Amino acid sequence: AQSVTQLGSHVSVSEGALVLLRCNYSSSVPPYLFWYVQYPNQGLQLLLKYTSAATLVKGINGFEAEFKKSETSFHLTKPSAHMRDAAEYFCAVSLNSGYALNFGKGTSLLVTP
Amino acid sequence: NAGVMQNPRHLVRRRGQEARLRCSPMKGHSHVYWYRQLPEEGLKFMVYLQKENIIDESGMPKERFSAEFPKEGPSILRIQQVVRGDSAAYFCASSQGGWRQETQYFGPGTRLLVL
Numbered sequence: 001a002q003s004v005t006q007l008g009s010h011v012s013v014s015e016g017a018l019v020l021l022r023c024n025y026s027s028s029v030p031p032y033l034f035w036y037v038q039y040p041n042q043g044l045q046l047l048l049k050y051t052s053a054a055t056l057v058k059g060i061n062g063f064e065a066e067f068k069k070s071e072t073s074f075h076l077t078k079p080s081a082h083m084r085d086a087a088e089y090f091c092a093v094s095l096n097s098g099y100a101l102n103f104g105k106g107t108s109l110l111v112t113p
Numbered sequence: 114n115a116g117v118m119q120n121p122r123h124l125v126r127r128r129g130q131e132a133r134l135r136c137s138p139m140k141g142h143s144h145v146y147w148y149r150q151l152p153e154e155g156l157k158f159m160v161y162l163q164k165e166n167i168i169d170e171s172g173m174p175k176e177r178f179s180a181e182f183p184k185e186g187p188s189i190l191r192i193q194q195v196v197r198g199d200s201a202a203y204f205c206a207s208s209q210g211g212w213r214q215e216t217q218y219f220g221p222g223t224r225l226l227v228l
Contacts, residue, residue, distance in 0.1 A: 043117070102158070
């Protein structure tokens, strides 16, 4: 079955610093991968998704992710962190059945002044 | 262009009571998914429905939980005889189609607290 692992349950960066949130996947078929963000007490908002069209995917709010098959990774990056980026970030893979998303446990991003 | 709507946003129940969670998908979406988020955990898939049909309920607990998506009206997730372990955030998502690459749009969630 398809799954994702997010390395680091908490990441802290300074405002203006590079943001790197790690996600590795396991899939026996070409994966479809997603990054979602969750602000406190809210639902999930899609940041970006990989559907095999291009390995470098640009999303909203300045985020992007690169699909690397050789490393089975789909890490999320942003060149310069803003305070408003503080949130929970979830990586997810679409199951082969096509019905459900299998989520990682999430990474909490803290941005310090 | 309203997004996915869920109500209530917060629900408090005593052990043994029933909880009903409602979800209205985005306009034009006929595929609904329910997920549960336990504290400090990611979201776990529960059930996938299309209008009047349960397509996949592999993530639903075998007892006390049921879901429906009638021809008219919202999708309902029903939890009978709630226990403290049911306390969680329940999210509904909808999509236009059921393909693997489809984006699922999430509602704000219902936070259930069982006393």
